[in-house]
Every structure is written in structure tokens, then in C-alpha cells.
Amino acid sequence: MNEALIVAAAYLIGSISFAVVVSRLFSLPDPHSYGSKSPGATNVLRTGNKIAAALTLAGDAGKGFVAVLIAKAITGEDVATSLVVPLAGLAAFIGHLFPVFHRFKGGKGVATAAGVLLGYDVWLGAGTLATWLIVAVFFRISSFAALIAAVFAPCFAFWMFGLRPVMWATIPMAVLLMVRHRANIERLIAGTEPRIGAKKKPVVSGPA
Helix, strand or coil: CCHHHHHHHHHHHHCCCCCHHHHHCCCCHHHHCCCCCCCCCHHCCCCCCEECCCCCCCCHHHHHHHHHHHHHHHEEECCCCCCCCHHHHHHHHHHHHHHHHHCCCCCCCCCHHHEEEEEEEEHHHHHHHHHHCCCCHHHCHHHHHHHHHHHHHHHHHHHHHCCCCHHHHHHHHHHHHHHCCCCHHHHHHHHHCCCCCCCCCCCCCCCC
């Protein structure tokens, strides 16, 4: 029962949409109403408010990290031997994608996944982030970098932990992240996915 409560709490933490919270604090439009209609840092950046976008990124990553740390603290277990800790991280990620507080309309999950992986293990998270950075630098396409990093995350987890629950928890995260990026995948195939640094038409600011 205690384990179920930990996982449920992690889901609720993940359900906090920092894109919505930050947008309201900065009197910006509801991130569900413009751009990709995905409540995340990239969409908030379309308003031109870099501080709001940075806070959204930090919040979304932080909630994944915190959810895992809380699970570790309550159970006293290490991610390498625990079942609850990996499930808590997965639950936080799912909460971001399907938040109960926002009619189950969540973001794509890149920042939250990064926070969860860092919470699992610093080296696992760092390796995945390094993969994203290398691909992003060479190809200048953020979504493509995220997709490649998602593929490599379970590989890194298997290399570090073998066939333990933490490795299995990364697989549905990777699959769900790809599903959430299906529109980006279509644009990548069509060659129309925007590159990092490309100018975008700013969103007119207004009440969230």
C-alpha cells in the first residue's frame, strides 16, 4: 500500500504543468492555445519570454528529479535494486504527459524525462543529456536530438544496471516520448522540421 501511495504521489507531482503555472505568473497565453499546443518550455519560448521558458524547463525537469528523490528517501532503496523508485520516476513522467490537473493534456516529456533519469542515477542522466547535446550540435534539430537520446537511454540503463527494473522503466518512457513527437517525426521525414536558432513568429502575450 505504501508503495502504491509513493507511485501515486509521483504521478501527482508530474501532473503539475510548469508551463501553465509560469504562464499564469507572467500573464502569458495558455500554452495549450498556440504553437504546438504542448505545455512545455519550447512552446513557452514562442512568446519571446526567455525567463518564463527557462523556469518552465527547470520546473519540468525538477519535478521528475524530485519525485525520484522522494521515492528513494521514503523507501531507503537504491535505484539499482528497487522496483518502487523506477516506477515512481515513470509515474512522474506519465503525469507530465497526462496531467490530472490539466484535463490530461500534457507536454512531450523531454525535460521531465531528463530529470527522472538524473534522479535515477547522475551518470545515466548525464550520458543521455550528452547524447542529446552531441546530436543537437551536429544536426541543429532539437526534436531529432531528443528522439536519439530516447533511443539511447534504455541502452545506457542496460549497460549500467542490466535487466533490472530501472532499465525496464526507461523503455516505456522512450516509447511514449516518441509517440508524443509523432508530428515532429513527420516533419523530419518531410524535411520541414525547424532547426535550432531558426526565427519563429512570436506569440502575442495576453492573459493565460
